[in-house]
Amino acid sequence: MCNFENGGAIAIKGFNFQKAAITFIAIKNFDKPNFHILVETKDDFEVKYNGYDAYIQVKSQKLSLKKLLNSNDGKSILEKNLSNGSTNSHFKIFVKGFVESDIKKMVQITEGNICSPLYSYNDEQKNTILEKLKGNENIKEFEGKLLTSYLYIPPFKDKLSEAITVLLGEMALRDIDVSHKRGQVAINELFTLIDQKSEFIIKTQEDYKKKKY
DSSP states (O other), X not given: OOOOOOHHHHHHHHHHHHHHHHHHHHHHHTXXXXXXXXXXXXXXXXXXXXXXXXEEEEEEEEEOHHHHHOOSSSSOHHHHHHTSSOTTSEEEEEEEEEOHHHXXXXXXXXXXXXXXXXXXXXXXXXXXXXXXXXXXXXXXXXXXXXXXXXXXXXXXXXXXXXXXXXXXXHHHHTTOOOGGGHHHHHHHHHHHHHHHHHTOOOOSHHHHHTTBO
């Protein structure tokens, strides 16, 4: 059998999962006052409204706490996420799935600002995280940020057609008209906007503001 190159397909699935996650949060929160999303900025995307800010990293793999803390290029997934914002910010990692043994130890939070349920680390897991990150110069700041650091598993996987079905359902729940393909058109427009905002390169603070939608 020939060897097939699937790297591109895997990358596209990852991008589509991220795009669906951003769109899902946009749909769930579109009616919040002064609600904005910024894509491909200090993290995969940021959420801001009325003094609330969240830095969100999206991973289209099934992960574990160990993988969140693995460092392949200098910083782990969790370390990169916590390196943003301040102790007043919120930090989220969206994942396709998470190891059941780790999830069972986490604290489930049924009400979140922009999505739910969320999972926060229990004391044992926090100690594991801090021990792993103790060499970082910002370790004290990280300790405070862990109080608002959460895991979220979206209600869809990395198959775009299935994600779109969930997005249409969320629109209907929000009383957004999805009849006569209006919902699909709206989702396509959001996907296009995310693509356009994502490819914009930041060089100045003004460029950063152009990432907002």
